[in-house]
Amino acid sequence: MEEGQLIAGLRTRDRKTVEYLYDKYSTALFGVISRIIPDRDIAEEVFHDAFIKITNKIDFYDESKGRLYTWMANICRNSAIDKLRSKEISQSNKTNTIEDFVYGFESESGTMEQVDGIGVRELMNQLNEDQKFIIEYIYFKGYTHSEISEEFDIALGTVKSRVRAAIQVLKKNLDSI
């Protein structure tokens, strides 16, 4: 399905289109949430709400400001960050690290199945220490770049260029996996 067709279908609340959207993007979008929220039950709850929000807010999505996936991923990321900072989770005080994620981690409701461990591990090993740090804080701990700058006393410009460098490394190596 073309992206334009997909968006038009979503705007008319067409059930088939919403199912197509779910099948195509739920793995990636749930990935965005579950790497920030290690507890699977809570992550699924957040995903449920975020997905409903996506279908309800589709009329606010503006194609001229970026692709559909990026818009959806940001809704998911923000929902996960909101949840992470809510009392409910900050009391249990558990956040993710790349190591947890790559080697599998326990959720309160049992063991979460591992992602395609070897491929991801290889990918992460391509990053140097600075880049790993950036990816860990942005992707897995839900920090914004200005929060990293402030909390670790790294100049904003340096944080920015490290974000770029890290994503470049991932980008280059994603093709080879």
Next chain:
Amino acid sequence: MDIQEYIASGKLELFLLGELTEREREEVLELAKKYPEIQQELDALEEAMFAFDQLTGIAPSAKVKSGIFDSLEEEFRNTKGEEKSVEAPKIEAKVVVHSAFWKSFAVAASIVAVLASAVAIYFAGKFHDTNQRFTALLQEQQVLADNLNQVKQEYEQTDSRLDRLVSGDFKRVEMLGEALDMQKDAKVDVFWDQGREEVFIAVNRLNSLSAEFDYQLWAIGPDGPVGIGIVDPSQPFNLQQMNAVAEAGAFAITIEPKGGSEAPTLEKLVVLGEVA
């Protein structure tokens, strides 16, 4: 404008992560429209971010999907039911005609209930929107505070340099390239307080250099030339503080390999100025 430099700044990544202010977002969108290279880079980055999420993602369990579609059921029905809604009032009318008093009371009660729910949903939606806008504002405020901090630091630096310049006993030494072969129109001023051994320079005119080279400032005293720092040609009329010097008969700038040298490369002498 240097497009490669803009791409390398990391701004596009932050754009995709949703971390830019509204104004910065507009800027990125405008530039992407103007320069195909920027649009291409955005496309490639979006592709890569999706590929990364897809690779590291896990499928949510089946009950999540059924839960979501159960919640959306009403949404789907509402849009399909628009045509049918024409028939609905007729049925309702019949009910009213044939019913006893308690039935019309029940109808009135359900209408009130529906209205009340509608109002509740409306305000819940409003609250949610406001909440989101509030979060966006908080983020924007953070960025503004960062910017302000940076400006403040720059201001304080400039202010303290100015203080020292005004309170000190500075001699101005004009260094020119006129008599030399490298850059005829080059001009750099040295401000030297001999008593306090402080040296500032202000670049007036100096060509920019390729990445392998630096301009190095030399103080030529009784013991020969002493390197007292690297000169940044990209900040014209901006005071740059150099290393301390107590004795000098002249100042000069040469082009040296990146990072500067122990002794000046005299063939690459760019400007020279004698202390009057």
